[in-house]
Amino acid sequence: MLLQRGILCALLLTLCSACTHGAAPVGRGKLVVATTISTLASLAQMVSGDRLDVVNLVPIGSSPEDYQPTPQNVARLRTARVLIENGAGLETWISHLVEGARNPLLHIVVCADGLPVKNGNPHLWMDPILARQYVRKIEIGLEQIDPSGRFFYRANLRRAVAQLARLDRSVRRKIETIPPPNRTMIVFHNAWQYYNDRYGIRTVGAIELSPGQEPSPRYLANLITLARQYRVRAIFAEPEYSPKLAQMLAENAGIQTVTNLYDDSLGNDPRIRDYVGLITYDTDIIVGALK
Ligand SMILES: [Zn+2]
Structure with a gap:
């Protein structure tokens, strides 16, 4: 009996660590995170690791300010559980796209909301200190759609915040030259x-x-x-x-x-x-x- 209990505990521990160390939850494929621009996709990946599929809408090398959404973008939003957008007027086309996707499960994270937007300029992520606020918001969004991954996301968030702080120091040192x-x-x-x-x-x-x-x-x-x-x-x-x-x-x-x-x-x-x-x-x- 004791032995059986021991085996059960070991099994639960293994399953539990699989859940919190990046494996997709058992019984389904990876959840999809959609991002509007590739720089946001990179910030999202810092938090999601390999646990989620991050798909991006505006292709590398295209400008989000004058982007023309495609039917493929609508299809991607239909399968996504979370959409990470910048906001502050960057993606003027996004609400139309979200309406077209008709996805009641889609949770939306607007990274620039609540941050100090200057002169209507949406490029807040270019400041690594503000990018730390972005990854914090992204982490909260991912917990909401996938609560069982919260310890994994929180650990990734801590690493991302430290990495962005190192980046800030390195940029500062270089600019000072x-x-x-x-x-x-x-x-x-x-x-x-x-x-x-x-x-x-x-x-x-x-x-x-x-x-x-x-x-x-x-x-x-x-x-x-x-x-x-x-x-x-x-x-x-x-x-x-x-x-x-x-x-x-x-x-x-x-x-x-x-x-x-x-x-x-x-x-x-x-x-x-x-x-x-x-x-x-x-x-x-x-x-x-x-x-
Ligand atoms: Zn721009």
């Missing part, structure tokens, strides 16, 4: 406000004020004046946008163009396939251009 007068940027689209505010870089201007809107010649002339006034060393853009305007502005201001920053989207390069890699890569590019 840039001479203070050089800490200025002109950007193509202003994904850099929160990052720049955190690390003491002045955003002198952005070429594109709102998604898809071409700047007027007068606005561009003003940016060239500002670039000279602040002795801006480079104009920064992302590969998903045409480099023409940034190059034209840089030529007129007599400075260099950097066209390989990543922010809304991860990249296919192995160095930028996750959030920590992306921030590290961008920081090295920025430091290299401003030093």
Whole structure:
């Protein structure tokens, strides 16, 4: 009898540790987590580990601001149990997509809700300190759809928070090597406000004020004046946008163009396939251009 009880206990312990150490709950496939952009998918994966399937809606290399959802996106949302979106006006197309999916089981996590949004700018995740708030919210969302995985998610959250704190310290140390007068940027689209505010870089201007809107010649002339006034060393853009305007502005201001920053989207390069890699890569590019 005692032996049988011992075997039962050992069996329960094994099952229990399988539940809390990442295996999918017994008797069904993995639950699906949908994310709107690939940078959020990476933050979600830090918490979900392999226990859940993270599927992303906006493909790598596409811009979420002017994204056109596809029927495949609707199908993905139909099977998902949780949707992780940024909010703060980034994904203007998402409510239409959610309505189309008609999925009563879908739990929605809006990462930027309750965080300090500046000037309607949705790119809060670019600040690793704010990204810690994102992973905390994601963890709460995952517990809600999969309570038996809570210890696994909480352990992953602790690791993610520590990793993001290390990332913050590393970025800070690197930016400190840039001479203070050089800490200025002109950007193509202003994904850099929160990052720049955190690390003491002045955003002198952005070429594109709102998604898809071409700047007027007068606005561009003003940016060239500002670039000279602040002795801006480079104009920064992302590969998903045409480099023409940034190059034209840089030529007129007599400075260099950097066209390989990543922010809304991860990249296919192995160095930028996750959030920590992306921030590290961008920081090295920025430091290299401003030093
Ligand atoms: Zn953006």
